[in-house]
Amino acid sequence: MGNCPPSRARVVVVGGGIVGCATAYHLARRGCTDVLVLERKSLTSGTTWHAAGLITQARPTEGMRRIVRQSLEVFHDLEAQTGVGFRRTGTIHLAATGDRWEELRRQASSVSAEGIETEILAPDEIQPLYPLLDPTGLVGGVYYPSDGRGNATDTTLALARAAKEAGVRILEKTAVTEVIVRGGLARGVRTEAGDVEAEYVVNCTGMWGRQFARNHAVTLPLQALEHYYIVTDDVPGLGSGLPTIKSPDDCAYVKDDAGKLLVGFFEPGSRPWNSRGIPGETEFATIPGEWDHVTPFFERVAARIPSIADIGIRLFFCGPESFTPDGVYHLGEVPGVRNYLAAAGFNSVGFLSGPGAGKYIADWIVDGHAPFALTE
Template sequence: MTDLPSTARVVVVGGGIVGVSVAYHLTLRGVSDVVVLERKQLTCGTTWHAAGLMVTFGSTSETSTEMRKYTRDLYARLPAETGQATGFKPVGFIEVAGDRDRLEEYRRVSAFNRHCGVDVHEISPAQVEDLFPLARTDDLLAGFYVKEDGRADPVDVTMALAKGARLAGATIIEGVAVTGVTRQRGVVTGVTTTAGDIEAEYVVNCAGMWARQLGQRSGVNIPLQAAEHYYLITEKIPSLSASFPVLEDPSSYGYFREEVGGLMIGMFEPVCAPWKVGGIPDDFSFGEIPPDWDRMTPYLEKAMARVPISLEVGVKKFFCGPESFTPT
């Protein structure tokens, strides 16, 4: 393990995709005296099991849309910059509209997104079927297609950002947990850790679903709560191509993409289930949550009906992991 430095300009708490991205971008802007402290191993929180959708369409915020566009470009350029793959595949993305309200909403969103530089186009149900032949399209009104979007590998992206940050001078240390933030007269002066103290000018809390607990120790309220988040992966489907675009259908609560020859069906069910409201366990690492089949089956059936062949093949994995959300 790298020795813990006694001082750093910036300490970043957490080695998920957000923590290493903060470190990478600080070094990019000339701040290289950065130390990332990860409690266990890079990506071990929620990053390792993300589905990896890389989508620029859909936001009604200019800032968020700019960040999405920037991120897509970043994932495309990082391999050349760092020698580490990101798994970014610009297979395209289609959001489908199955009723008039959604059609109206997506027409407005796509006009705004085009204004922000996202090359999104309305396509017909027949064109949706051409691009994703396994989808049921007879009940759809339209699709909204971004050819340059797609998917990335969240672990590879994290490793590429970590490599880029290290190459530019940042230090990343695994196996060290931050136990508190030190302050003098209300000003942050560093962190205490399981391996000693570090004096720092800035401390960035990138502890993901643990961020609320870490903030609480310093009297800072961070409104984040973990909830169950699901995807199902089917057995191999020979007619499913890895080059099919990612398909999203909010009216059936699902998104769909190829995963090692099978279909990944990701779920955004309308009523979610909070996870560990009393506190996220300190030792949770590369962890899974036992899936609640009874609660999820009605949603799953609805989502699977969008790609009917998924109802005819076996289930390889029904995955449930925590993801933290800000309650609204």
């Protein structure tokens, strides 16, 4: 049994990860403080806690890029107010094929028109920015100097703290079992400790989104998949603040992390986790994983950054991330149910999109309509 929630709130946010806490934060900033955040376990304990913290602006649509720009405003504000937020490092996107090079240049052209800074790099221009990289076999790269990184847990807790100081109520260890829907309208939520009446309900349940929505006859397509990364031992002379490397042809990204390298993978054939339902006791979940599954992709990265092959591995990590069938997150009002909004299924970009998505939902609730179109 969790805490005893109030009998009523204007807005109930279900889920206390980066997205749920950002929604509460932005509602409070818009003057809506009669907000209740209900988290089934602990804040950040779903997937937020193990996020790599990358902040990259090269998103596929103008709407998604606008969400990230809104996130950047929050990161900068938090940094100024609390010291938690954003560290500018830049990102280099690599192309090892002609088709990839065309894709990256087209993307750079689109984002440049929106004021996002980019630099087109020849292979020999990449290594001065990232000395560990062997540019052999590369066609080129695109550098985004204003990208950066943050800490997902620290950012989420800072958002939660600011929301609480403004009057938002946040209850942990309080599980919501379903959204109460009558006459096609969200009326509140049912918890283990009683019902809460509400004008608006926001589903920020992350990888639980599909099974949670199913409890009240709503379809929200998403699935938790395995996501791998490794952290090396200390790299002599590495320093800090190198650009993040994103190499889609190698299905990998690389960032420096306290004198070590973190290498993450988005490999084809990623496997579903608990497709029949995530157990209710799940919190800060890790998955045993299989080294053989990611070995081919680690070898590609080692060819790209040869020093990795000679460095020990400090951590081999596999954890769940939620993904949608089309790679586009759910953000907005749930079809067929008025005043029930969803913000879930962020396809491993929840940290960089979460603060902006929270603003999108908050503006929708306060203003009564979608702030802008997300699709093109």
